[in-house]
Amino acid sequence: xxxxxxxxxxxxxxxxxxxxxxxxxxxxxxxxxxxxxxxxxxxxxxxxxxxxxxxxxxxxxxxxxxxxxx
Ligand SMILES: [Zn+2]
Numbered sequence: 001x002x003x004x005x006x007x008x009x010x011x012x013x014x015x016x017x018x019x020x021x022x023x024x025x026x027x028x029x030x031x032x033x034x035x036x037x038x039x040x041x042x043x044x045x046x047x048x049x050x051x052x053x054x055x056x057x058x059x060x061x062x063x064x065x066x067x068x069x070x
Contacts, residue, residue, distance in 0.1 A: 013050060015043035022050060
């Protein structure tokens with residue numbers, strides 16, 4: 001099991017739908033039969049979850065490569 005923290009790149013993010021400031025929320029992702037703990041930004045009002053592009057694409061690719069190396 002790996003742990004990671006992926007903060008927003010900069011500034012304060014707000015929900016596109018209701019313009020509410022997003023809150024950090026711990027989450028776990030299951031990928032390739034492994035679980036990863038991450039911190040995602042969520043909207044407390046409407047439940048929107050912001051998944052950073054580097055998490056949904058680039059980081060997962062890196063994680064996949066790391067797993068293959070072992
Ligand atoms: Zn919202």
